[in-house]
Amino acid sequence: MIDIHALYKSYGKQTVLEDIHMSFMPGTVSGIVGKNGAGKTTLFKCISGLEAYSGELTSNYKSLKNHIGYLPTEPFFFAKITGREYLQLCLNAKGFSKTDFDLKNIFELPLDLYSSTYSTGMKKKLALTAILIQQNQVFILDEPFNGVDIQSNILINEIIHRLRSLGKTVILSSHIFVSLRDTCDVIHVLDQGRLMKTVTRDGFDALEHEMKDVMIEDRIDRLDLK
């Protein structure tokens, strides 16, 4: 279990996260939604140990960071690294030895090509494969469906369901509400760095309508499209 209590994060004078209280249970999938700049990625980085913060973040693990598989929105790749080497590096980093990458290459990526030549979706799939084969307990997936083809989207959806049934903790963000509705048990809504509400499955439809109404308002009319 991961418990966040009164978490604050600022960059200089700019407060990005303010008084965040959240809990993430094993065997559950938690979604984080919010506009661009709401603080989702910063929250993920705080949980992953990539950003310093003030407040409390506790877990059952001695070092939470060592049990997390983090998929950033735009994964980083060294310039001249092949897909296979990237997987090996990520595996080695967690202290695992070699594995059969061809067998575990579920997205059928060209592992012997430089990862820098991959498309956006392929890069995302490679980074996701890496954190999956690391046997992590907690998965933080920042926009896992972005830029990924429809077949892989279905596969990622199924992977998330499988992780849940294996008792793993999954935290994800997505701008595609359908994906969240299909995968999440609970959705946290962030706005300007604050947790506005937490919604469980039975409230997803109402949340979707509410978000639509707030977002659309008269914005399209203002464009004066003719």
Place this chain on the structure above:
Amino acid sequence: MENLLFYFELQYKMFKRHLVDFGIHPVIGQALIVLVFIGSSIKLFNYSNYAGYGFTLAGIFVVSLCSEPSRNAFLKSIYPVKNFMILRLIENVVISSPFILVLICYQKYWLALLMILFASLLSRYTAHLLMTFIIPTPFFKYPFEFTVGFRNTYLSIIFAYFLTCMSIRVGNFNLGAFSMVMIFLICCSYYVQLEHEFYIWIHSASPKLFLMQKLKIAITYCTWLCLPIMLALGIVFPIELKTLLIALLIGLLYLIASVLSKYASYPHNPTLAQMVLIAITILFPPLIILVMIFFYFKSIHRLKQILT
């Protein structure tokens, strides 16, 4: 330690791949890098008594390249905290060691110590603060080379101006001239990185017009950066005014060659042959005109495929 060893083996493998892509055999490439580093260090230290400062700054700059935020975030996310710290420390020590050795050879012990200190500190530092602070730039009107470049190198520019002040204080014109050379090298470095095709494609211009615009911006903005140095040195050393103007002209010619060289091989990095050509012109500067013409026509050819 085994997993750290794999990381360094992989880094070495990737470094050799860079050399191969550059069109040079890894063994020859590594030998050349060592020779160029030793040669330029000797030349620099023989040139000025203050070379140690510039050399240390260059070393810190090279080491700081490894503190790039997304790179650090990736390593931090895949390695346990302790391993990450060890890995970054080893990395910085390895990269800074040639600089430290040269400083020790020239008995610049304090600077060597400073270098060790920075290398160790930088291994624990990620450039987070700079991410939120927008560095103001006088070059906002025509993005992106000078806008981005200035933000990446403003500390080096400030250091160059500092060297100019030092040259005036100690009455050493050569040091001032060196600060001007530094500005030219910094400006040339803005044209090393290739932009995405999109940034060329969006221009409604012929290849010729596109290149002319790029050159105009490069010449104007580089002259702006050199102007404070030229004015200060021109006032304090009026006898050297002619030398300053010649230096400006030569510097701008090399800047033009850098811009043209970038597009002559676009969308690939400049080739070894291009580098050799520019290196030859350093031995015989008038050749730069011919090299520029050659690069110009090659650039037009490359840009035609994107702009027309």
